[in-house]
Amino acid sequence: MPEVLNRFKVGDIKSRPIVIREHTSVYDSIVTLFLEDVGTLYVVDENGYLQGVVSRKDFLKTALGSADLHKMPVGVIMTRMPQIHFVTEEETMLDVVKRICEHEVDSLPVVRIEDNQNLKVVGRITKTNLAQLLLELSEGR
């Protein structure tokens, strides 16, 4: 049955990525997280290339500490390449399931690998996208 997940490409399912810059303060980043109602933000450079990933868990850990969240840039706490796991639009939802389970993450950035090997952020794909796909399939849509 999960073979059917091979029929669905990441590019057709993906959600809009919510991106910030490395110098954005932790406080402003958390505000963005709530306003956009997402669990993970992607940090990009001026070209939209992936530099980092920061999750609700990272933010909570930082908020527990004594740092001034208004002054600390998100670049200090984000996960950087090559520790970031991602998918491309051509991969399938089965690839997403495998990568999410293997790396124990809630979501993956969707990227286009450019000629210069930089990763252009073009989306995000989450466990919610997966659940919604299953729901739609169950309803025969």
Add this chain to the structure above:
Amino acid sequence: MPEVLNRFKVGDIKSRPIVIREHTSVYDSIVTLFLEDVGTLYVVDENGYLQGVVSRKDFLKTALGSADLHKMPVGVIMTRMPQIHFVTEEETMLDVVKRICEHEVDSLPVVRIEDNQNLKVVGRITKTNLAQLLLELSEGR
């Protein structure tokens, strides 16, 4: 294809619930969240009956405020019945998918409904359980 999800009962898939008491401080609750590496805690009374649910998102919002996390009890910030969505062990993984999508939550407490109508917390079921089930099915296990 999602019909196969009807074959799997919540009781066979569920994870161990991580529970705290209503008077536990927000700070100690967050420490438990990290130590157990979960996204949601369940608040129970002395009989193990469900009283509340508190998520990483609730904690992050509280941590941003000016409250003393060591003094504030988790009961102040938790979601209470009847606003809590749950499943029973006899329901299926398709029921889980439907409820998770409908209520936009990451996980659901698994409960047994007692004769006195109280809800005994016996597990938790998450989007991760769902992804792992799909992975196992894809590997033919």
